[in-house]
Amino acid sequence: MILVFGRTGQVATELQRQGEVSALGRDEADLANPDACAEAIRDRHPRIVINAAAYTAVDRAEEEEALATTINGVAPAAMAQACAAIGAPLVHISTDYVFDGTGTRPWTAEAPTAPINAYGRSKLAGEEGIRAAGGLHAILRTSWVFSAHGANFVKTMLRLGAERERLTIVADQIGGPTSAAAIARACLAVGEGLLQYPGKTGTYHFSSAPDVSWADFARAGLSTAVADIPTSDYPTPAARPLNSRLDTTSFTRAFNLGRPDWQADLDEVLKEVTT
Numbered sequence: 001m002i003l004v005f006g007r008t009g010q011v012a013t014e015l016q017r018q019g020e021v022s023a024l025g026r027d028e029a030d031l032a033n034p035d036a037c038a039e040a041i042r043d044r045h046p047r048i049v050i051n052a053a054a055y056t057a058v059d060r061a062e063e064e065e066a067l068a069t070t071i072n073g074v075a076p077a078a079m080a081q082a083c084a085a086i087g088a089p090l091v092h093i094s095t096d097y098v099f100d101g102t103g104t105r106p107w108t109a110e111a112p113t114a115p116i117n118a119y120g121r122s123k124l125a126g127e128e129g130i131r132a133a134g135g136l137h138a139i140l141r142t143s144w145v146f147s148a149h150g151a152n153f154v155k156t157m158l159r160l161g162a163e164r165e166r167l168t169i170v171a172d173q174i175g176g177p178t179s180a181a182a183i184a185r186a187c188l189a190v191g192e193g194l195l196q197y198p199g200k201t202g203t204y205h206f207s208s209a210p211d212v213s214w215a216d217f218a219r220a221g222l223s224t225a226v227a228d229i230p231t232s233d234y235p236t237p238a239a240r241p242l243n244s245r246l247d248t249t250s251f252t253r254a255f256n257l258g259r260p261d262w263q264a265d266l267d268e269v270l271k272e273v274t275t
C-alpha cells in the first residue's frame with residue numbers, strides 16, 4: 001500500500017487520480033499532531049509513504065510560524081522516524097523557498113539553503129528532520145505548483161482576470177511553474193525507485209521548464225493584459241526569493257525523468273477549470 005498524507009491538496013488530489021493510494025485527510029492524521037502521523041504509519045505498515053500535506057499559506061506563516069514549523073518541520077521528521085523503523089521509503093515534497101533567491105544561476109540540490117521567510121524556514125526544518133531520521137527517503141524540492149484544484153496562482157489569475165481590465169504582476173521573480181500532476185507522477189516513480197535502489201536516498205530538484213517570471217506565467221494563461229512590475233511594487237508580509245530557478249540535473253540522472261513543459265500542463269489545467 002502507498003500511504004499519502006494529504007487528501008484535499010493539489011498534489012494529494014493528483015496522487016489519488018494517478019495511483020492506487022490510501023490518502024489520509026486532516027481528520028485521520030493532523031500534522032499539527034506529529035505523533036499521530038507516526039502512529040498512522042506504524043498502524044498501516046505501507047510499502048511507501050508520500051507526504052503531500054503541508055502548511056502552504058506563505059504570508060500567513062509569518063504570523064503562525066510555530067504552527068507552520070510543527071506541520072512542515074516536526075511532523076515530517078516524525079513520519080521519517082516511523083518510516084525508518086518499518087523500512088518504508090518516504091517521499092517528501094519541499095520547496096524553492098528554502099533558498100534566499102540571490103543570483104541568477106539555477107540552484108543545485110547541494111547549494112546552501114538560507115530561507116528568507118517563515119514558510120521557507122519551516123520547510124527546511126522538515127528536510128533536516130527527515131535526513132536526521134536516517135531512513136530511505138527522497139526530498140523533492142519543487143516550485144510554483146498549479147492545478148485545477150485548490151488555491152494556486154493560476155486560479156487567482158483567472159479570478160482577477162475576470163474582474164479587472166489589467167493585472168500588475170511581479171516580473172523579477174523567476175522560477176519553474178510545475179503542475180501538481182507532474183509532481184504526483186514524479187513522486188510515484190521516486191517511491192518505486194527508492195524501493196528498488198535504496199542508494200538513491202537524497203535531496204533532488206524537480207520543476208517544469210522553461211523558467212519564467214510570474215508575469216510571463218500569467219500572460220501564458222490569460223487573455224487579460226498583464227503589466228510587469230518589480231517586487232518592490234507588490235509588498236507582501238513574507239519576502240519571496242527572486243531567483244527560484246532549480247537545477248534538476250541530479251534528479252534526471254537518478255530517476256530518468258526530465259523537466260516537463262509547463263505550457264502543455266497549463267493548457268490541460270485551463271481546459272479542466274473551464275469545463
Ligand SMILES: NC(=O)C1=CN([C@@H]2O[C@H](COP(=O)(O)OP(=O)(O)OC[C@H]3O[C@@H](n4cnc5c(N)ncnc54)[C@H](OP(=O)(O)O)[C@@H]3O)[C@@H](O)[C@H]2O)C=CC1
Nearest residue numbers: 007008009010011026030031032053054056093142144145
Ligand atoms: N503550492 C506550491 O506552490 C508549492 C508547494 N510545495 C510543496 O508541495 C507539497 C504539496 O503542496 P500543495 O499540493 O500545493 O498543497 P495545498 O496547499 O494544495 O494543500 C495542502 C494540503 O495539506 C493539508 N494540510 C494542511 N495542514 C494540515 C494539517 N495540520 N494536517 C493534515 N493535513 C494538513 C491540506 O488539508 P486541508 O484541506 O484539510 O487544509 C491539504 O490537503 C507541500 O509540501 C508544499 O510545501 C512546494 C513548492 C511549491
Ligand SMILES: Cc1cn([C@H]2C[C@H](O)[C@@H](COP(=O)(O)OP(=O)(O)O[C@H]3O[C@@H](C)C(=O)[C@@H](O)[C@H]3O)O2)c(=O)[nH]c1=O
Nearest residue numbers: 056058095096097143144145153168169170214234240
Ligand atoms: C495576486 C498577485 C500576486 N502577485 C505576485 C505575488 C508573488 O510574488 C507572486 C505569486 O503569488 P502567490 O501568492 O501565488 O505566491 P506564493 O504563495 O508565494 O507561491 C509559493 O507558494 C509556496 C507554497 C511555494 O512553495 C512556492 O514554490 C510558491 O509557489 O505573484 C502579483 O505580482 N500581482 C498579483 O495581483
Ligand SMILES: [Mg+2]
Nearest residue numbers: 056057058152
Ligand atoms: Mg499561495
